[in-house]
Amino acid sequence: MATAIHNGMDAPELCAPSPRDLHKCEIERKICLSVVVLGASGDLAKKKTFPALFTLFKRGFLPKNVAIIGYARSKLNIKDLRATIAEHLKGASGDVSRFLDLIAYLPGSYDSAEGFQGLQAVLVTREQQYGMCPAGRLFYLALPPSVYPQVCKGLKENCSEMAAQCNSWLRLIVEKPFGMDLASSEELANQLGALFPEEQLYRIDHYLGKEMMQNMLVLRFANQFIQPAWNRNFISNIQICFKEPFGTDGRGGYFDQFGIIRDVMQNHLMQVLALLAMEQPVSLAADDIRDEKVKVLRCLAAVRPDETVLGQHTAAGSQAGYLDDPTVPKGSRTPTFASCILRINNERWAGVPFVMKAGKALNERKVEIRVQFKPPAATIHNNSLDAMRNELVMRVQPDEAIYMKMVLKRPGLSVEPIVSEMDLSYKQRYSATFIPDAYERLLLDALRGDQQHFVRRDELRAAWAAFTPLLHAIDAGELTPLPYPAGTRGPHEADVLAAKAGFVKTSAYVWKDVSFWNEASASLSP
Ligand SMILES: NC(=O)C1=CN([C@@H]2O[C@H](COP(=O)(O)OP(=O)(O)OC[C@H]3O[C@@H](n4cnc5c(N)ncnc54)[C@H](OP(=O)(O)O)[C@@H]3O)[C@@H](O)[C@H]2O)C=CC1
């Protein structure tokens, strides 16, 4: 069994389910599992859902009695569906073909009982075949939320009767966007809530399945030196940054209805903020964690338009501008970039600005959290106090890393203070460790009935409440997105906003990766 994951030496063992994980799976192994992918013909299903199921299958996490049933309106034949799915699977051909054999397809509409009755017949036949086992039904709604109410109604009325075996279960995974603002989100939640209780609804936010997000509570609450410093007495400001180097990639028609705040900030980045800012939960039980997230989200003040910068990218180099996308309405004012300050009114965080920034068509792909500490109150050294700020950076992607910028004496004869870092780059430290994709983890959690990494209704409500007044002001045309050339860092005004929030860019620091230092020290060796 893998014991010392900190040194990476025994990492290969982590690639397979550990005995502990297998034990957890044992419960699942005895069931007759049906995973129904609704919207099986769509983009999400082929790019994320089926590949994640494949990884779980090839790593031995799915039970023996499993079937995967695709359901969609298109009249596809199973051969074509399997061929499309196969294009997105990475693995040995034997694994791929055994996985594809598990997949069946059922065409049916989303708004009439007939299709769902057909689905029920398939499910019941399977479950009767394995009559002695409890059954599990996982419905994955890889569909636009506009059809959730009718699909959930169809499932409730036609597909929720299961043979009364104890431990049988039925769960639904639903994807964002959950509404357009607080009122529409509540309406959707009411519609779904009238059909299925919260314990059966798994609202997926795939950021909660990312390695660094899952690490957050351990990092924060298992390290004694972090705990006492994690508050307004020590922290000056926190930056949560999401950057993508590509634009809407032909999804402009979809994106234009939402904009970057609804697409990324209200959900993914808000979850990051909640994990960063929440108090220690009573336990790791799903509802204990979610209770704390709700508490801190409810302390958020509504985001202010005068503390927001919006941007929209223009053409530059080989990249088209947002408005050049033929699927984007002419003259659209939808922001592809936003930066804003979030303020948490509680004892821990009052006065600490959380700067959230997200943009498409920027200069790099990066998601990171940067906790900037206050400078020391006084110094005996000759550099400025601001140059001596510590920063804890958690890079979510690419290449997970945690590094702490520290001030040290320059090695050698000099006594000059310089900024260096304590660097935990996962690629070096855990090079042989398999880091699962977010969807793989979350699907496994849903199969195990663990809601810890799924968004509860009241979390959603609190997250929408903070952004809704701003979104309404944007929708009413009260804020104008500033143009920024594709491939840049976004509007300069965002840096001005970050500076207003107290962020100081430490310019004296130049990072070199470990190979540089190894070569440098080798050249100095006798
Ligand atoms: N383990 C590892 O892999 C490590 C890697 N590094 C790498 O070293 C490099 C430097 O690291 P680091 O100093 O942390 O990060 P950067 O210098 O890249 O950025 C620091 C912060 O300053 C902001 N910033 C950048 N340019 C400007 C500007 N012109 N005006 C105002 N703000 C600005 C950045 O925002 P924005 O992101 O929007 O540009 C970011 O919030 C990075 O590439 C980092 O990945 C460093 C340590 C460890």
Ligand SMILES: O=C1O[C@H](COP(=O)(O)O)[C@@H](O)[C@H](O)[C@H]1O
């Ligand atoms: O939900 C979304 O997320 C992706 C970014 O996800 P990532 O895992 O690649 O960081 C974003 O591109 C997309 O616009 C948004 O809808």
